[in-house]
Amino acid sequence: MDQINTNEPNIFVIFGATGDLTYRKLIPAIYNLYIQNLLPEKFNFICVGRREFSQNDYRNNAKKALKEFSKSTFKEEEFEKFSEIFKYLRLDFVKDEKYQSLKDLIKSMCEKYSHDENILYYMAVSPEYFSVIVDKLKSNNLADNTKGIKRVIIEKPFGENLESARELNKKMTETFTENEIYRIDHYLGKEMSQNIMAIRFANPILEHVWNNRYIDNIQITSNESLGVLTRGKYYEKSGALKDMFQNHMLQLLTLIAMEPPVSLSTEDVRDEKVKVLKAMPIVDEKFVRENIVRGQYIEDKKGTLKAYRSEEDVSCDSMVETFVAIKCFINNYRWTGVPFYVRTGKRLNKKITEVVIEFKNAPFVLYNEDNKLQPNLLVIRIHPDERIFLNLSVKKPGNENEIIPIQMDFCQNCHSLVSTEAYEKLMYDAIRGESTLFTRWDETEFSWKYVEKIFEIWDNNKDIPLYNYHSLSEGPYEMNKLLHKENMKWWDI
Ligand code: BG6
Numbered sequence: 001m002d003q004i005n006t007n008e009p010n011i012f013v014i015f016g017a018t019g020d021l022t023y024r025k026l027i028p029a030i031y032n033l034y035i036q037n038l039l040p041e042k043f044n045f046i047c048v049g050r051r052e053f054s055q056n057d058y059r060n061n062a063k064k065a066l067k068e069f070s071k072s073t074f075k076e077e078e079f080e081k082f083s084e085i086f087k088y089l090r091l092d093f094v095k096d097e098k099y100q101s102l103k104d105l106i107k108s109m110c111e112k113y114s115h116d117e118n119i120l121y122y123m124a125v126s127p128e129y130f131s132v133i134v135d136k137l138k139s140n141n142l143a144d145n146t147k148g149i150k151r152v153i154i155e156k157p158f159g160e161n162l163e164s165a166r167e168l169n170k171k172m173t174e175t176f177t178e179n180e181i182y183r184i185d186h187y188l189g190k191e192m193s194q195n196i197m198a199i200r201f202a203n204p205i206l207e208h209v210w211n212n213r214y215i216d217n218i219q220i221t222s223n224e225s226l227g228v229l230t231r232g233k234y235y236e237k238s239g240a241l242k243d244m245f246q247n248h249m250l251q252l253l254t255l256i257a258m259e260p261p262v263s264l265s266t267e268d269v270r271d272e273k274v275k276v277l278k279a280m281p282i283v284d285e286k287f288v289r290e291n292i293v294r295g296q297y298i299e300d301k302k303g304t305l306k307a308y309r310s311e312e313d314v315s316c317d318s319m320v321e322t323f324v325a326i327k328c329f330i331n332n333y334r335w336t337g338v339p340f341y342v343r344t345g346k347r348l349n350k351k352i353t354e355v356v357i358e359f360k361n362a363p364f365v366l367y368n369e370d371n372k373l374q375p376n377l378l379v380i381r382i383h384p385d386e387r388i389f390l391n392l393s394v395k396k397p398g399n400e401n402e403i404i405p406i407q408m409d410f411c412q413n414c415h416s417l418v419s420t421e422a423y424e425k426l427m428y429d430a431i432r433g434e435s436t437l438f439t440r441w442d443e444t445e446f447s448w449k450y451v452e453k454i455f456e457i458w459d460n461n462k463d464i465p466l467y468n469y470h471s472l473s474e475g476p477y478e479m480n481k482l483l484h485k486e487n488m489k490w491w492d493i
Contacts, residue, residue, distance in 0.1 A: 008040045008431055009120035009149055011109055013102070015133055016124030017047030017058070017088060021155065023065035026124060029424040031066055034085070035078050038428060042113040045086045046105060050093065058088035093129050099140040106142070116148030120430060123154045130154060131171040138175040145180065153182040153430050153438075156247055160237060161455070162448040169441055178441060182430045187248040187353075188437040189422030189429075191412065192382040196255040196355070197269075199380065199388060206378070207260070209359065211334045216375065217484070219341045219356040219491055220252050223348040225472070227297065227305070228322070232313030239320040240294075244344040246451040250277065251439070252382075253340055256355055257330050266436040270443065277446035279332040288457045288464065295323035295467040295476035297347040305347065305471040319466055322346045325479040326454075339484055347471040353382040356491045367393070367403050371487075374405045379493060386412040386419055391493070 014022055033039050047058065066074045089105060091098045110117055123130050137143040143150050159165025172181055187193050200207055222244060228235045254273035261268040298307040309316050323345030359376040362368045377391040389409040396402040413419050429437055458464055467476035
């Protein structure tokens with residue numbers, strides 16, 4: 001990583017300092033940047049929360065979090081120095097007058113270290129506070145970019161639907177410019193998601209065949225083995241479509257499908273991603289019935305895991321989908337005719353995120369007379385291993401002319417290469433003002449448009465089935481009906 005530009009935010013304010021995200025991801029991310037000397041000089045951060053904590057108590061919480069979530073890098077003596085750069089501040093987000101204490105703290109830090117009010121805010125709070133806090137920052141003169149750099153990172157969900165996303169965006173842009181807003185999609189910070197563009201555009205051998213002449217279909221999977229845990233309340237309003245598909249899955253899809261950008265600059269990359277979303281036809285009822293399968297988990301076969309409807313804060317007749325599989329199309333020159341099968345769900349048999357590119361098969365002559373040859377597959381695995389492999393066919397050694405599948409395999413995190421955690425990379429970029437791995441408003445808006453229509457159709461057509469699937473299974477059997485030809489399968493390699 002390059003050494004950081006010192007003309008960058010010196011103050012990082014996290015709203016939601018006592019939440020899970022801060023302890024699990026944000027504090028470890030900043031700590032890791034700190035020990036690698038990748039934070040700007042004179043950097044301080046303020047952890048803002050609603051609960052009462054002494055500095056010492058909060059410090060102990062942070063330490064505990066680091067010991068648990070940053071085990072491999074935690075060192076007592078490093079933590080001692082690190083703890084000097086953060087302060088806990090109790091503040092009621094909705095009360096205007098309380099922001100004076102934040103103002104005072106920022107002012108005293110700026111005076112002490114003689115720098116401008118260069119501030120990066122992070123909204124790690126529940127979404128109902130996003131607009132409230134942004135409003136208060138404005139009315140308290142804490143977002144004024146004439147007094148120094150101002151940036152804001154906003155967690156997902158960015159709205160609950162198209163309308164609320166638009167409202168939120170309106171609020172945000174009344175205070176910050178689009179360039180100052182960093183909408184998080186942590187999938188973009190994952191090493192192998194970033195690698196998708198590199199794999200495509202740094203290897204001409206691939207880019208030449210990356211189109212509907214050579215590719216039969218593309219499968220994008222993000223399966224989880226955990227259920228909704230304690231997030232039932234949120235999930236009841238969200239479901240797999242809004243929680244995963246609208247953001248993470250569509251982001252992966254755009255990276256796979258985009259045209260080569262003119263340059264790697266933020267706007268050039270984002271422009272190409274948006275074009276993919278624009279080329280996805282808005283769905284109608286027929287499409288939804290034929291190309292989308294939704295499911296909900298029930299107990300596992302042994303009866304040890306709860307059904308979704310028995311989870312905490314979940315209604316006993318909930319119709320919320322915990323699984324969704326969609327056969328998407330991109331109507332442009334490159335992709336017309338190539339289905340993109342996208343699926344995601346909770347409580348499945350394993351946690352895996354990957355993209356499988358299935359190439360068109362060899363003609364039914366030479367080695368493939370009986371149509372048994374496995375197609376060439378290029379697999380980009382994002383989780384659990386960071387890996388790329390290519391399935392080819394070779395002759396099995398021996399006297400017979402038998403063909404067997406083999407894999408050419410590169411595994412990034414199986415050897416010594418250590419990957420950066422997604423939040424660490426995203427924090428690092430936001431501090432430097434690099435926003436390529438954050439989503440621009442039009443990306444968010446187009447993806448909401450696509451998803452909202454599906455939602456509306458489900459809502460108006462209660463007869464569209466919600467299939468049950470057993471916890472720890474592969475998902476609803478009906479997802480197979482989306483596949484477009486005989487003998488075809490969802491790859492599980
Ligand atoms: C979050 C969703 O955005 O992504 C969660 O809200 C989901 O429901 C999580 O579990 C998955 O992220 P990852 O990195 O574990 O694949």
